[in-house]
Amino acid sequence: MVTATKVFTYPETIKADFLKTGGLKFGDGTEVSAEEIWRFMTEEGPRRFPHAFDASANSIGKLSDDVTFFSGIKRAYLTLTMKDRLYKAHDNGVPIVMIQGGQTLDPYYAAGGIPLRPGYIMQWARDVEEGLNLREIDNRGLEILESGRRKVSIEACNQLAAHAAVANNIVPVDLIAPYLCLRCSDMSFLVETHRHKEDQRPKYLVDFPINQTGKPWTVDYLAEQLRGLVKEVAKLSKKEVTDEVLRAEIKRQNKARKLAQEIIELWWSAEQPPLNSTDFFSIPFLANDFVGDPQATIQVLEETKKEVEYRVQNKIKGTGVVDNAKRVFVCGSCVGPNSTSVERAGAVLVGRDDNFSCNSVLVKEEGDPYRNLAEAILAFPYEQPTEQRAEWVAEMVKKSRADGVLFMYNWGCNYQTAVGRLISDIVKDKTGKPSTFVEVGELGRSEATEQSENRVEAFIEMI
Amino acid sequence: MSRTATSVTKVTVLEKIRQAVIDRPAQIAAAKKQGQKVVGWLNYFVPEELLLALDVIPVRVGVGGDEQLVDIGGRYISTKNCVFVRAAVGLLGEKKDPYTPLLDLLAVDASCLQVFRLAEVVKYYFKYETLILGVPRSFTAPEGQAYFRHELQDFTAALEKFSGRKLEQAKLKAAIELLAKIRESLQYLYQYQSQDYANLNWRDVFEIVHAGFYLDRAEYLKLLQELIAELKELPEDKSKIPGTEPRVFISGSQLSPGDVKLINIIEDLGGKIVGDDLWTGLASYLDIQIAAPTVDALADGYLARVPHAALPYLNISTDSRIKKLKELLGRFRAQAVIDHTLRYCDPYTFKAGETKDILNNEGFPFLEIHTEYASSDIEAIRTRVEAFLELVRTRNDVAGGI
Numbered sequence: 001m002v003t004a005t006k007v008f009t010y011p012e013t014i015k016a017d018f019l020k021t022g023g024l025k026f027g028d029g030t031e032v033s034a035e036e037i038w039r040f041m042t043e044e045g046p047r048r049f050p051h052a053f054d055a056s057a058n059s060i061g062k063l064s065d066d067v068t069f070f071s072g073i074k075r076a077y078l079t080l081t082m083k084d085r086l087y088k089a090h091d092n093g094v095p096i097v098m099i100q101g102g103q104t105l106d107p108y109y110a111a112g113g114i115p116l117r118p119g120y121i122m123q124w125a126r127d128v129e130e131g132l133n134l135r136e137i138d139n140r141g142l143e144i145l146e147s148g149r150r151k152v153s154i155e156a157c158n159q160l161a162a163h164a165a166v167a168n169n170i171v172p173v174d175l176i177a178p179y180l181c182l183r184c185s186d187m188s189f190l191v192e193t194h195r196h197k198e199d200q201r202p203k204y205l206v207d208f209p210i211n212q213t214g215k216p217w218t219v220d221y222l223a224e225q226l227r228g229l230v231k232e233v234a235k236l237s238k239k240e241v242t243d244e245v246l247r248a249e250i251k252r253q254n255k256a257r258k259l260a261q262e263i264i265e266l267w268w269s270a271e272q273p274p275l276n277s278t279d280f281f282s283i284p285f286l287a288n289d290f291v292g293d294p295q296a297t298i299q300v301l302e303e304t305k306k307e308v309e310y311r312v313q314n315k316i317k318g319t320g321v322v323d324n325a326k327r328v329f330v331c332g333s334c335v336g337p338n339s340t341s342v343e344r345a346g347a348v349l350v351g352r353d354d355n356f357s358c359n360s361v362l363v364k365e366e367g368d369p370y371r372n373l374a375e376a377i378l379a380f381p382y383e384q385p386t387e388q389r390a391e392w393v394a395e396m397v398k399k400s401r402a403d404g405v406l407f408m409y410n411w412g413c414n415y416q417t418a419v420g421r422l423i424s425d426i427v428k429d430k431t432g433k434p435s436t437f438v439e440v441g442e443l444g445r446s447e448a449t450e451q452s453e454n455r456v457e458a459f460i461e462m463i
Numbered sequence: 464m465s466r467t468a469t470s471v472t473k474v475t476v477l478e479k480i481r482q483a484v485i486d487r488p489a490q491i492a493a494a495k496k497q498g499q500k501v502v503g504w505l506n507y508f509v510p511e512e513l514l515l516a517l518d519v520i521p522v523r524v525g526v527g528g529d530e531q532l533v534d535i536g537g538r539y540i541s542t543k544n545c546v547f548v549r550a551a552v553g554l555l556g557e558k559k560d561p562y563t564p565l566l567d568l569l570a571v572d573a574s575c576l577q578v579f580r581l582a583e584v585v586k587y588y589f590k591y592e593t594l595i596l597g598v599p600r601s602f603t604a605p606e607g608q609a610y611f612r613h614e615l616q617d618f619t620a621a622l623e624k625f626s627g628r629k630l631e632q633a634k635l636k637a638a639i640e641l642l643a644k645i646r647e648s649l650q651y652l653y654q655y656q657s658q659d660y661a662n663l664n665w666r667d668v669f670e671i672v673h674a675g676f677y678l679d680r681a682e683y684l685k686l687l688q689e690l691i692a693e694l695k696e697l698p699e700d701k702s703k704i705p706g707t708e709p710r711v712f713i714s715g716s717q718l719s720p721g722d723v724k725l726i727n728i729i730e731d732l733g734g735k736i737v738g739d740d741l742w743t744g745l746a747s748y749l750d751i752q753i754a755a756p757t758v759d760a761l762a763d764g765y766l767a768r769v770p771h772a773a774l775p776y777l778n779i780s781t782d783s784r785i786k787k788l789k790e791l792l793g794r795f796r797a798q799a800v801i802d803h804t805l806r807y808c809d810p811y812t813f814k815a816g817e818t819k820d821i822l823n824n825e826g827f828p829f830l831e832i833h834t835e836y837a838s839s840d841i842e843a844i845r846t847r848v849e850a851f852l853e854l855v856r857t858r859n860d861v862a863g864g865i
Contacts, residue, residue: 152816153812153813153815156809156813180600181576181600186809189773189775189810189813189814191775192775192776192813193817195778195817196779196816196820205601207599207601209597209599210573210576211573211595212597215597215614217609217610217613217614220606221606221607221609225604228604385583386580386583386587387586387587409543413543414541414543414544414577414807414809415576417542417543418541418544418580418581418583418584419580419583419584421539421540421541422587422588426587439543
């Protein structure tokens with residue numbers, strides 16, 4: 001049965017205040033005014049990307065209902081216009097690099113590239129054709145995923161879709177160069193699949209040496225791998241990358257990491273959540289992924305911090321969060337629950353080990369930048385031996401005053417699921433909080449999601 | 464133990480090896496009473512040379528084919544992990560087999576990351592003392608090789624502490640020589656079984672390889688040398704008629720002791736298995752050249768061997784694993800390849816398609832069997848193998864036989 005689509009719109013009543021917030025400046029020297037952002041989000045965006053403005057609750061990428069959180073609107077703008085910036089950059093000779101989620105991006109930007117995690121590759125690939133509604137964009141994503149499964153295996157996790165998008169040249173990726181073994185065991189084998197029956201685009205792997213605690217030689221190894229990575233990206237960008245250039249990029253990205261840490265602490269300190277789950281969870285993403293433009297993203301993070309400070313001081317609650325919402329901490333692999341469903345069930349998302357980890361360690365700004373980066377990456381709490389990681393998660397659960405822990409994982413994820421019970425048991429032991437596991441097979445889809453949503457909602461009812 | 468009769472001629476040393484395997488747990492228990500320690504190990508890169516040189520008893524851990532162990536293991540690890548890993552967790556948790564109760568330490572290299580996770584899980588839930596050896600993904604890069612040297616030095620120091628002994632160069636040299644001779648002997652047996660009138664078949668040799676997971680390595684070498692001497696004396700088995708059975712090579716990840724589902728089906732349907740590149744089979748014994756009795760030389764030698772598929776390699780045209788596979792197909796005069804992968808074993812499963820393309824181009828029929836330890840797919844596999852062997856037979860007939 002075809003039902004009428006409920007369309008999300010920004011009310012005209014907020015326009016005047018939004019325009020006062022000013023525009024955004026981008027890394028290539030261009031600017032966009034608040035007026036232009038408003039026009040895009042109310043006219044051009046809904047026309048080009050109708051799926052993003054579908055107001056139905058089952059859209060996991062649904063825009064935030066909190067329309068007076070203005071930096072949230074700018075974040076949405078950056079996300080929807082990412083495609084335009086990527087094409088423009090690529091046409092200007094900026095290499096687009098496929099990477100892993102949850103890793104540092106400093107070396108890529110320093111070397112003149114734009115790194116994209118699998119999620120952003122897929123967003124771009126699904127949006128190549130414009131004007132699609134939610135169902136059409138779902139089908140587009142599934143077609144790409146299934147083509148990957150046909151080539152590789154049904155047992156690969158859903159990030160396979162991004163690899164298929166690259167393999168099929170749906171999006172112009174110039175280099176495949178992720179970090180390996182960092183939260184994911186599939187990535188290395190998926191990169192390897194590009195060696196057969198494809199355009200021979202360059203590939204480079206940065207090995208993350210596991211079980212690294214107390215082993216100084218892991219820093220030597222990783223630092224050397226990072227040097228190789230910078231050379232590979234610079235080969236394509238033709239940029240000269242001195243240590244000073246990399247140090248400057250580290251400083252810039254440390255700013256984003258610090259902002260994310262400060263906003264999270266502010267949010268946690270509030271009596272009532274100042275942002276809803278959609279907006280809150282977007283912060284560590286922004287600080288680690290930059291939607292293709294660190295400069296504009298950092299500006300949005302700065303504005304976010306100011307808005308959150310104001311809301312905390314004035315006890316303003318994020319739109320959609322119920323009074324005395326149950327607090328849920330999310331653990332696991334590259335997936336999270338549907339924020340709208342969680343809030344509809346009376347809860348709010350208060351933290352996520354995956355995204356919080358990569359923002360939790362600042363990189364030293366003086367000295368050898370490669371060694372500094374290596375030391376920081378090797379200190380990511382999510383990437384420590386599992387018992388250590390679980391201790392850190394337990395601390396996060398306590399700090400965020402979570403009522404329960406939801407361990408979610410992607411279909412086909414061997415590496416995170418293997419320690420799902422182990423982490424949950426340790427966290428339960430340390431905090432006394434209940435936990436549950438949910439396997440998600442529908443990453444990025446908005447149909448046939450009832451099974452996992454039911455489980456999440458049942459867990460929320462239980463806590 | 465072997466399910467099918469070996470041959471018309473009885474090979475007496477094979478029976479001795481079987482008996483030695485039966486007697487081995489009691490021997491190890493007795494050695495433990497005398498103060499010797501037992502190290503179970505998993506994966507591909509743990510050098511037994513080190514364990515032997517430090518006078519600890521190495522046991523290669525892992526069984527296949529037991530669905531009950533898979534269920535038990537899946538309660539602690541995850542149902543998204545491969546059945547070997549789940550079964551190994553079950554085995555280590557249950558401790559009902561003869562070897563796991565004897566282990567003082569579990570040593571695991573991190574080539575397969577699921578096995579690395581296994582070590583974390585059994586350490587927490589079943590209180591095993593564990594030792595992890597990192598393995599570089601960038602294994603051909605100089606920095607990867609330097610990293611592995613450091614890792615093995617660190618691993619050695621931890622083993623020295625565990626065993627209470629310092630590594631002596633003379634003992635390491637002796638261990639390197641002992642294991643080199645074992646590898647040489649096993650390669651001889653693999654070559655021998657592939658002959659037309661051999662008195663051993665592949666299944667016997669595979670069983671002998673698995674016996675080496677447990678037996679005292681010096682005793683094992685003695686038995687292997689005895690066996691080779693016996694085989695050289697025995698008359699050829701002329702009851703066999705060459706060219707009647709399709710010569711099948713088993714490629715892929717691993718068939719652990721007890722995992723005989725596919726082997727039984729191939730043999731029941733008249734296929735003759737002539738070789739493998741499994742890491743529980745021949746692959747572990749290939750191309751390890753250790754240039755000196757030092758830990759660094761061990762690291763270099765192990766890293767330069769035919770790589771485990773869990774280590775990514777980005778240039779297919781120079782991939783030494785594929786090169787070795789082609790060489791083995793020629794060496795064993797294989798006519799067809801059955802690629803065996805376990806459910807959720809990603810490194811091998813993801814490469815099955817490209818391996819098929821490459822070998823098809825070389826003229827080898829290729830069948831991918833993707834399975835687990837449950838018996839529910841036996842008939843489906845049987846049908847596929849039957850059709851495949853029929854195809855190979857027809858091809859042979861058209862080509863005028865072997």
